[in-house]
Amino acid sequence: MELLICEDYYFYNNGVYKTIEKLSPEGWFTDLKKVEPSIRIFGTREQVDEALDTYIELTGLNLDESFEYKTEEKGSYWEDIVFSETRKDRPTLKEYNKAVNKNLAIYREKYNKLNNNKALITTI
Numbered sequence: 001m002e003l004l005i006c007e008d009y010y011f012y013n014n015g016v017y018k019t020i021e022k023l024s025p026e027g028w029f030t031d032l033k034k035v036e037p038s039i040r041i042f043g044t045r046e047q048v049d050e051a052l053d054t055y056i057e058l059t060g061l062n063l064d065e066s067f068e069y070k071t072e073e074k075g076s077y078w079e080d081i082v083f084s085e086t087r088k089d090r091p092t093l094k095e096y097n098k099a100v101n102k103n104l105a106i107y108r109e110k111y112n113k114l115n116n117n118k119a120l121i122t123t124i
Contacts, residue, residue, distance in 0.1 A: 002044040004111070006069040006104060008124060009052060011037045011061040037061055040069060042107040043119030051119035069104075071097040 016035040021028055039055065041048045056063065072078050074093060080086075083096035091099065111120045 002046075004043060004108065005045060005048060006040060006042045006107060007048055008040050008067045008069050009038065009055075009063060010065045011059075012064050014061055038124045040107075040122050040124045041119050042104075042111055042122075047117070047119035051121055055121065069100065071100050 013034050013036055016037075017032040018035050019030050020033045021030050037059070041051050043051065052063075055061075072083065072093065079093070080090070082090065083093050084090040085092055107120055107122075114120065
């Protein structure tokens with residue numbers, strides 16, 4: 001079986017906004033919020049590349065950034081960005097990796113159930 005990977009993709013806004021309602025001291029008001037689409041794709045390298053190309057073609061969105069979704073090690077670039085042993089507003093490395101492994105197991109299970117030679121795509 002081929003190696004399965006998981007990658008996150010973030011796209012430019014392309015002028016897409018959604019309306020949100022907020023409560024202020026004066027009452028409810030409607031405002032606009034910028035929509036910044038992001039997806040996670042799970043599958044083989046070939047499936048992920050094909051799914052990304054199809055997604056971009058169908059949505060017309062422009063890719064901003066992409067990252068591999070995987071467990072991390074101490075000293076990783078992401079230390080103090082997404083996990084931290086000292087900051088209370090971030091999960092520890094152990095907590096982060098536990099959550100990633102749990103998500104990857106869920107993705108693998110759903111991918112195996114599909115059994116259609118297609119990548120699994122989810123929003124993040």
